[in-house]
Amino acid sequence: MFDINSQNKISIIIPVYNEExxxxxTLESLLNNDYKAIEIIVVDGMSTDNTKKILEEYVSKYPTKIKILQNPKKHTPAGLNIGIQNxxxxxxxxxxxxxxYSENYISACVEAIESNLCDVAGGLMETLPRAHNPKAIAIAEVLKHPFGVGGAKYRTGxxxxxxxxxxxxxxxxxxIFEKVGLFDERLIRNQDIEFNIRLKDAGYRIMLVPQAKVYYFARDTFKGLWQNNFSNGFWVTHSRKYVKKAYKLRHLIPLFFVIYLLILAVTLSxxxxxxxxxxxxxxxxxxxxAMVTIxxxxVSTKHNDNSIFFYTLTSFLILHISYGTGSLVGLVKKAE
Structure with missing residues (x-):
């Protein structure tokens, strides 16, 4: 077992915007982790809700553990870089x-790194509904279903x-950040995909540690689902305007699906x-x-609620079409 001391201190970077x-x-789960040699750096993207007030209350309670930095650019990669640099x-x-985050999240991941199994470690993500209603439950289920999110092991298990x-x-x-560089601030979204491609090309190893778990609260409206995944899809392809390697082939499957739908519509007419x-x-x-229906x-049977069926079916359609449409728009914008 590795030694948890100040030499193994971990800096936790949390970029936020309107997370009241x-x-x-989030902060309670990190403060209650079994790994105590931590500093928490919250980088606020100029929140307009009560996020800053809540953060200040925590800073006054834990002045040696938590600090707040400001991110005037607002975007996530800029916030991450500000945190890393500090x-x-x-x-x-x-x-x-x-x-x-699970109580052992940090210790399990750090142990994998300290044991020289890898250079980067992360846990399984369990997607949870942000509200307790059929729509929110359906969205959460779709965002952890292999048919919804593809082959992302950290999501599917x-x-x-x-x-x-x-x-x-x-x-x-x-x-790693000293040798590979920081996150590319030109990539407003999906900067992690490009960064991980870059670090793997540099020979670093990424490991999924299933003993560690993160509990992610999914968006709970169809509008939020569409906007988030449209943006993800857009930046997957639009990123090629700035970098050569921005995605894997699997990230383009929704794009191929939307192109197929467009060709089909023209063909039928x-x-x-x-x-x-x-x-x-x-x-x-x-x-x-047929697969979406099945x-x-x-999911409906799992929750013993027939109303969830229609919300789940709609969520699958929104997830795939919004992501693919975003990727198509990203290609068009890239070409401009």
Missing amino acids: KTISK ASGKYIMIASGHAT AQKNEYVDTVAYGIYKKE ILVIPTFFKLLGLVPLSLYL FSAS
């Missing part, structure tokens, strides 16, 4: 203001330590195309809708 509903839960720990943890391409809320050796070919073009969409029914 969840920031207290960190004094041996390790850097990237945290979220709308998530909580693992039974043992496993090397991966990326983790959520990872703990990094500070030297052209009268000269034989009916057979039109019906043939509907086969992939039929298979997709998975939505499964």
Whole structure:
């Protein structure tokens, strides 16, 4: 077992903007972790709600543990870089203001790094509803379903330590940022994907540690789901305007789906195309809708609530189409 002392101090960077509903839960879970050699650096992106007031209350209560920095640029990568540049720990943890962490989260991840198993470690993410209603539950279920989020192991689960391409809320050796560089501030979203590609290319190892768990509070409205995933999809492709490696092939699947839908719509509207070919073009969409129906029914059965079925089906559609549409717009903007 490694020695938890000041030499192994970890700096926890939390970029926030209007997190009054969840920031207290986040801070409490970090303060109650079994790893005590920590400093918490909250970088506020000029919040307009009560986030700053809540943070100041915590600073007055824990003046040696928590400090607040301001991020006038507001965007997440800028906030992360401000925190990293002001960190004094041996390790850097990237945290979220709308998530909580298991009591062993930090110690389990740091132990993996100290044991020389990896250079970056992060835990499994369990997505939770932000509100207790069928819509919020459905959105949370979709955001942790393999059909919803693809092959992201930190979302879908693992039974043992496993090397991966990326983790959520990872703990990094500070030297990585000194050698690889900081987050690219031109990438308003998905800066973590590009950064992890960069560090893997430099030979660093990323490990998923399933004993450590993070509990993420999902958005609870269809509007919020659409906006968040449209933005994620947009920055996946638009990032190529600034960097060569910004995503993996799996990140483009929703884009291919939306392009297929557009081609299908055009094809069905052209009268000269034989009916057979039109019906043939509907086969992939039929298979997709069948899978969405089956998975939505499964979620509904799991919660023993029929109303969840329709919310889940809608959430799947919004998730895939918003992400793919965002990626398509990102390509168009990149070309301008």
